[in-house]
Amino acid sequence: MCPDEKVPADFPRELFRALLAGANPKLAIRLIDGKCYAGLTEEELLERYKACDDLAEQLASYCTRKESENPSWTRKFNLARTREGVERKVTTGLWDLSAAEQRWVMARVQQLLGW
Template sequence: MPIPPDDFPRRTLMSGLGGAVPKYAAREVEGGGFSAFVPDEEHQQAYDNAEDLATQLVGYARRKEKENPSWTRQFNVDRIRDGIKEKVRSGAWDFTADEQQWVMKRLTALLEHPEAGAPAGSAR
């Protein structure tokens, strides 16, 4: 399982803390400190999901390019971006806005450079 690359966004803890006094949502980490980021396991899962989606979308994008030769790659990528946003908005998929941007950047890289097909976090 490749580790998430440095450019993959890390989620922060989401919480609703009521009251009049400002509060800071954090979790205790080893060594007695605190972190506002999700645990490594959740970060890894979010990366795995994003990498898997980007990889699957390569085939979809190439198929659409063949089926619709008049479409530019940018038009096709924009349609895919809109589709991802709609899936997230409907609750079908769980990707943050930053993760969606990363998926699109990864998809573009895979379309432009098929040899970059190795997972983004793996050693090359």
């Protein structure tokens, strides 16, 4: 990871997702290079951030294109339609985004568009 690459403070930092058998509560811990991690490493977090930010930029371009192609659409409708498309891709397993990452991506789209 380059020192100048930073994950913004508002990007979701969730625990690592894992399925652990048994009835008692558990915490998933991973041992990586002699260190224990209960969440993502800085490199993994940066990778997820970059992917989400890239997706937000692509979706902002998509919304801009759809706005010009469909002048009768409101911006609210355009964003809702885009949000539903993202949710559908996640639900069908095509994209791997958490609910928090989906919210962040859509907030970033709005920020990029200035809507």
